Amino acid sequence: MITIQNLNFNYNKARPLFKNMNMQLTQGHIYGLLGKNGAGKSTLLKNIAGLVYPSAGSLQVLGHNPTKREPSLLQQISFIPEEFHLPSVKSSTYVKVNAPFYPNFDHVYLNRLLSEFDIPIQQKLSEMSYGQKKKYIIAFGLATNAKLIIMDEPTNGLDIPSKAQFRKIMASAMTEDRCIIISTHQVRDLDNLIDAVILLDEQKVALNASIDEITAAFTFKKVKELDNTVLYAEEALGGYQVIAANSNQEDSKLDMELLFNAVLAQKSNITSILNTVHHE
Structure with missing residues (x-):
């Protein structure tokens, strides 16, 4: 699913964020991505999604180089960032504009998730609370039926009942041909959910194990x-x-x-x- 070889990345040439990083991720797993603040969790996710580019090394995602930004790959990646913006439109308009990009988008599944998350779909997305917005983009991301789901701090802004809902929904969303990566500093939120752990430290992967x-x-x-x-x-x-x-x-x-x-x-x-x- 994902192969990283000798990956180097830096925002500042004086201090590389990753140095000769190697990692292999396979389908059929929910990975928990952990690391101290500044360890590069978000940056690693952005490299995988093709949102930033490495300075050296190779990265293959579903047989593609993500830096090429090929639609055939991007259609199979659902990236749910920590920071996001939702427009001043209702859900129906948002779905009409964005869902066609994903060939396997499931409208019935989206509606079920929105109902389970108790999202007020008649309200404009921009007027929802932060927690409601977060649940909305999680629901939309899962409804894409993409093979690679990337989530950066998805439980930030969720109350305790919503976190329980999130774990339940994510567990049911896992399939054998899918890979899910969840980055978080709230490690307790991933209890009983992930089946593998990745830990970043000192510019490399310190741990990658089931x-x-x-x-x-x-x-x-x-x-x-x-x-x-x-x-x-x-x-x-x-x-x-x-x-x-x-x-x-x-x-x-x-x-x-x-x-x-x-x-x-x-x-x-x-x-x-x-x-x-x-x-x-």
């Missing part, structure tokens, strides 16, 4: 006292939340926030264990 691979390599648990099996720990009420090597093949639930902090604190240690398990 949830199954991560929980096979590590166990996430709460303990009262630390021992020598613990790889990373954070103080918690009544003890510690820890990551330990999963030598006994225990079942545990991924704690993404803990993993995120662990990789940033002990990248080489965490990734070497993960790579060992991956190649066994």
